Amino acid sequence: METVNVGxxxxxxxxxxxxxxxxxxxxxxxxxxxxxxxxxxxxxKKIKDDVKPLLEGKIxxxxxxxxxxxxxxxxxxIGGTTFAKEFILExxxxxxxxxxxxxxxxxxxxxEIFSKAFDKKVDIGYEAAVAGxxxxxxxxxxxxxxxxxxxxxxxxxxxxxxxxxxxxNKELPFDKxxxxxxxxxxxxxxxxxxxxxxxxxxxxxxxxxxxxGDNVVAKEVYTEGxxxxxxxxxxxxxEFGYRIKLLGITRLIDDKIDVRVHPTLIKxxxxxxxxxxxxxxxxxxxxxxxxxxxxxxxxxxxxxASAVVGDIMDIARNIKNKTNLRVPLMSFPFNFVRKREIxxxxxxxxxxxxxxxxxxxxGVLSKISGVLGDYNISIKSVVQINKxxxxxxxxxxxxxxxxxxxxxxxxxxxxxxxxxxxALLIRVDNDE
Ligand code: HSE
Numbered sequence: 001m002e003t004v005n006v007g008x009x010x011x012x013x014x015x016x017x018x019x020x021x022x023x024x025x026x027x028x029x030x031x032x033x034x035x036x037x038x039x040x041x042x043x044x045k046k047i048k049d050d051v052k053p054l055l056e057g058k059i060x061x062x063x064x065x066x067x068x069x070x071x072x073x074x075x076x077x078i079g080g081t082t083f084a085k086e087f088i089l090e091x092x093x094x095x096x097x098x099x100x101x102x103x104x105x106x107x108x109x110x111x112e113i114f115s116k117a118f119d120k121k122v123d124i125g126y127e128a129a130v131a132g133x134x135x136x137x138x139x140x141x142x143x144x145x146x147x148x149x150x151x152x153x154x155x156x157x158x159x160x161x162x163x164x165x166x167x168x169n170k171e172l173p174f175d176k177x178x179x180x181x182x183x184x185x186x187x188x189x190x191x192x193x194x195x196x197x198x199x200x201x202x203x204x205x206x207x208x209x210x211x212x213g214d215n216v217v218a219k220e221v222y223t224e225g226x227x228x229x230x231x232x233x234x235x236x237x238x239e240f241g242y243r244i245k246l247l248g249i250t251r252l253i254d255d256k257i258d259v260r261v262h263p264t265l266i267k268x269x270x271x272x273x274x275x276x277x278x279x280x281x282x283x284x285x286x287x288x289x290x291x292x293x294x295x296x297x298x299x300x301x302x303x304x305a306s307a308v309v310g311d312i313m314d315i316a317r318n319i320k321n322k323t324n325l326r327v328p329l330m331s332f333p334f335n336f337v338r339k340r341e342i343x344x345x346x347x348x349x350x351x352x353x354x355x356x357x358x359x360x361x362x363g364v365l366s367k368i369s370g371v372l373g374d375y376n377i378s379i380k381s382v383v384q385i386n387k388x389x390x391x392x393x394x395x396x397x398x399x400x401x402x403x404x405x406x407x408x409x410x411x412x413x414x415x416x417x418x419x420x421x422x423a424l425l426i427r428v429d430n431d432e
Pocket of ligand 1: 131156157158159160199298299300
């Protein structure tokens with residue numbers, strides 16, 4: 001076999017990046033591999049204009065035509081969990097290896113898809129599914145393989161990080177920044193997956209699975225997004241020495257998994273706090289290699305496509321060497337993949353930033369601190385901003401407390417007549 005044949009499903013943002021890289025960087029790819037990759041067939045409902053001339057004679061009339069061609073590696077870049085799943089399972093059934101960026105699919109049906117690939121002895125590359133251009137999957141599966149991984153803390157959604165950074169830098173409210181980001185094409189027309197934390201939860205499920213040898217699925221990840229974060233909170237956080245980031249956290253504690261996504265106050269000097277704009281950052285703590293941090297572009301056509309093409313090259317090498325499944329698909333062989341208990345966030349102990357909107361009158365502070373005291377919640381610092389309004393913000397930082405106790409206390413406080421609306425709660429990173 002002189003070349004390895006590649007078939008591509010989907011020529012949107014990432015797919016067109018793959019076409020460009022395979023074309024523009026064909027020389028370096030050939031030099032590194034020692035043989036050529038041939039993009040043989042492409043199927044897409046819509047093809048971006050700038051790559052159409054690069055695809056002459058390659059466009060299939062149906063996805064079946066793509067799958068029935070002499071293709072070694074099938075690249076799935078349409079996203080979603082319905083047709084993409086059927087397509088991938090059919091491709092595996094036909095003995096094709098797969099490269100995909102589909103985090104939603106792997107975070108829900110990964111185990112099923114990987115099991116089928118294992119049975120059929122084909123590879124699946126999914127570097128692009130987590131943090132786009134950052135090589136985190138390979139780092140965990142291969143470079144850190146000698147370690148017990150203890151925890152990961154990560155900014156894995158560029159859209160949220162861009163919005164939070166712009167709010168801070170330009171002192172603009174959430175809605176305005178989101179609208180600007182959509183107009184500039186930085187945020188999707190329907191930004192729900194990004195700003196409600198769902199995209200980050202998919203990525204944290206995948207990272208948890210391959211770090212711990214588990215099968216964590218997206219619905220097990222406690223998830224909160226950034227819709228409720230106001231400019232006021234970003235400014236208060238700054239005054240107290242923090243930045244607010246949408247953080248994904250996964251930790252192994254006494255053989256149970258604590259995995260969650262929520263806005264978090266992080267000390268300003270932490271690398272994660274200093275990672276701004278559309279950049280992603282992933283901090284991995286393990287026993288032998290201590291702490292490693294990975295920063296880069298987590299989205300975008302070429303960075304994500306670069307990860308996809310890296311996977312295609314990896315699989316092509318296996319095909320040339322007549323091998324497969326050299327590295328276990330889930331990072332551990334299936335007989336070592338377990339299903340551990342997922343810790344309930346209500347049982348965790350964390351420190352909190354609380355913002356109440358209160359009447360500026362005598363006794364308010366003592367009423368609120370009294371309820372917190374009843375639930376064994378100790379206050380670390382308090383500040384009240386008074387600009388002469390009837391209702392004013394009251395900010396409290398707590399020492400570590402049990403999440404369930406905080407929630408109970410807040411449900412009582414919100415019924416007090418000196419308090420307007422629900423308190424805003426943001427968890428504080430205790431760096432452990
Ligand atoms: N929408 C994601 C982000 C990129 O904003 O980071 C794709 O996972």
